[in-house]
Amino acid sequence: MIKHDYHHGNLKEEFITIAMDFIAKEDTEKLTLKVLSDATGTSRSAIYKHFKNKDALIETIIEKGFDKFDIETTPYLKDKSKTLIDRFYLTGQLYVAFARNNPNLYRLLFGKKYAHIREEILSIKDKDCSGFSALQKTVEDGQKQGVLKKENSYRQAIVIWATMHGISSLIIDGFMDVEDVYEEMYDTLFETLLTGLVANKVKIISTIPLLNKILQPRS
Amino acid sequence: MIKHDYHHGNLKEEFITIAMDFIAKEDTEKLTLKVLSDATGTSRSAIYKHFKNKDALIETIIEKGFDKFDIETTPYLKDKSKTLIDRFYLTGQLYVAFARNNPNLYRLLFGKKYAHIREEILSIKDKDCSGFSALQKTVEDGQKQGVLKKENSYRQAIVIWATMHGISSLIIDGFMDVEDVYEEMYDTLFETLLTGLVANKVKIISTIPLLNKILQPRS
DNA sequence: TTTTAAAGTAAACAATGTTTACATTTAAGT
DNA sequence: ACTTAAATGTAAACATTGTTTACTTTAAAA
Numbered sequence: 001m002i003k004h005d006y007h008h009g010n011l012k013e014e015f016i017t018i019a020m021d022f023i024a025k026e027d028t029e030k031l032t033l034k035v036l037s038d039a040t041g042t043s044r045s046a047i048y049k050h051f052k053n054k055d056a057l058i059e060t061i062i063e064k065g066f067d068k069f070d071i072e073t074t075p076y077l078k079d080k081s082k083t084l085i086d087r088f089y090l091t092g093q094l095y096v097a098f099a100r101n102n103p104n105l106y107r108l109l110f111g112k113k114y115a116h117i118r119e120e121i122l123s124i125k126d127k128d129c130s131g132f133s134a135l136q137k138t139v140e141d142g143q144k145q146g147v148l149k150k151e152n153s154y155r156q157a158i159v160i161w162a163t164m165h166g167i168s169s170l171i172i173d174g175f176m177d178v179e180d181v182y183e184e185m186y187d188t189l190f191e192t193l194l195t196g197l198v199a200n201k202v203k204i205i206s207t208i209p210l211l212n213k214i215l216q217p218r219s
Numbered sequence: 220m221i222k223h224d225y226h227h228g229n230l231k232e233e234f235i236t237i238a239m240d241f242i243a244k245e246d247t248e249k250l251t252l253k254v255l256s257d258a259t260g261t262s263r264s265a266i267y268k269h270f271k272n273k274d275a276l277i278e279t280i281i282e283k284g285f286d287k288f289d290i291e292t293t294p295y296l297k298d299k300s301k302t303l304i305d306r307f308y309l310t311g312q313l314y315v316a317f318a319r320n321n322p323n324l325y326r327l328l329f330g331k332k333y334a335h336i337r338e339e340i341l342s343i344k345d346k347d348c349s350g351f352s353a354l355q356k357t358v359e360d361g362q363k364q365g366v367l368k369k370e371n372s373y374r375q376a377i378v379i380w381a382t383m384h385g386i387s388s389l390i391i392d393g394f395m396d397v398e399d400v401y402e403e404m405y406d407t408l409f410e411t412l413l414t415g416l417v418a419n420k421v422k423i424i425s426t427i428p429l430l431n432k433i434l435q436p437r438s
Numbered sequence: 439t440t441t442t443a444a445a446g447t448a449a450a451c452a453a454t455g456t457t458t459a460c461a462t463t464t465a466a467g468t
Numbered sequence: 469a470c471t472t473a474a475a476t477g478t479a480a481a482c483a484t485t486g487t488t489t490a491c492t493t494t495a496a497a498a
Contacts, residue, residue: 027331032485044447044448045489049444155408162382162389166383170377172331173334174338189374192415195414230476262477267456268476272456273454
């Protein structure tokens with residue numbers, strides 16, 4: 001808490017920063033306005049000069065959170081230097097890693113509680129769910145290349161998302177103790193998922209040793 | 220609200236019933252002690268004569284919730300009159316149906332917020348997560364029958380659970396509008412999952428038309 | 439320099455979970 | 469039947485939380 005004069009200078013930004021730092025460590029439920037006023041050395045009601053109410057601050061956090069999510073999870077998705085399979089594998093890893101490294105933020109972004117705020121944000125930002133359009137396009141690419149089964153690409157993308165969301169949620173919500181066996185868990189999950197998605201009689205091209213070993217063409 | 224004398228008679232049971240009915244309709248967050256006192260026609264503090272605090276009531280709700288969950292989702296799992304594949308297919312359907320029909324309860328049981336209470340309950344009740352042991356055993360049966368790939372059964376069971384948990388969460392937390400296309404969505408999901416789990420060169424036996432059509436032996 | 443808007447404070451509210459002291463009823467012991 | 473103790477209910481008060489209102493201070497524009 002930096003000493004400051006009556007006028008703080010950039011209090012709004014500081015509220016946001018403190019809130020995001022807090023959520024990086026503790027659950028969003030514990031983020032009270034008192035935490036923010038104490039941390040900034042301001043009064044309980046100072047925040048109302050910068051945000052309409054607490055939900056408006058949360059909305060900003062969710063916006064920033066989706067930016068962070070997009071930046072951290074999508075770099076491989078359109079990376080033409082990687083094979084399609086590798087792109088899926090690496091993106092899935094980044095997805096689950098984001099959830100594990102930012103469990104409270106992940107819950108805030110993908111949970112039910114602030115679904116109404118999320119929908120507002122995403123309807124402006126992306127029309128669809130954040131990053132989902134890119135995933136679906138990659139699935140369609142995979143179909144064109146003959147790597148993936150030619151089925152409804154929306155549903156295939158949903159299957160991929162549901163799988164990654166499911167494992168992420170189980171881990172961060174306390175259903176698994178995977179500290180030491182996470183790599184094996186993820187590989188089993190990905191192998192199962194991909195086996196169900198790829199077209200038959202296709203040679204899988206991947207730089208991931210595991211996948212080359214596993215995914216043989218089925219003639 | 221039934222008129223009653225000073226002593227209610229079965230107030231504790233009524234608190235539980237009202238709470239479960241409430242959660243069947245509205246989110247657990249909105250369940251306040253005022254709701255309960257108003258609905259029973261008692262004072263704000265009457266509940267403390269029957270529960271240590273609000274969390275103790277929630278704990279009871281979670282216990283009853285897991286009972287309901289087990290009853291509604293596991294009947295096919297050990298049903299020897301069905302093929303193994305059909306048992307997985309139907310159990311998955313019941314799982315997602317439970318989540319869709321009881322979204323608030325599902326979130327209460329499988330969310331992070333009351334994970335500490337859940338863990339207490341499940342450590343006494345089942346040692347593992349509710350129903351998960353039965354799932355894993357069925358997976359092991361499948362391996363013995365040669366229907367499923369012979370791999371780590373714990374991880375295979377987790378993959379199945381994660382898939383069903385993932386699609387359930389996406390639906391009830393507002394990421395999909397699947398009212399009219401749910402059946403197709405589930406079938407795509409299950410087909411993908413099962414294809415990744417079954418052993419090669421095995422003829423799938425199922426009474427589900429879809430699965431017979433889809434899952435051909437891969438020689 | 440004066441005025442105005444922005445940015446902060448203090449005090450009060452209602453809602454919530456909770457505790458304490460008290461009241462009433464039931465049930466048990468004699 | 470009478471007394472007593474336990475169970476069960478009430479009322480009032482508290483701290484915490486989000487929020488609003490009236491007021492104050494500062495910065496910036498006229």
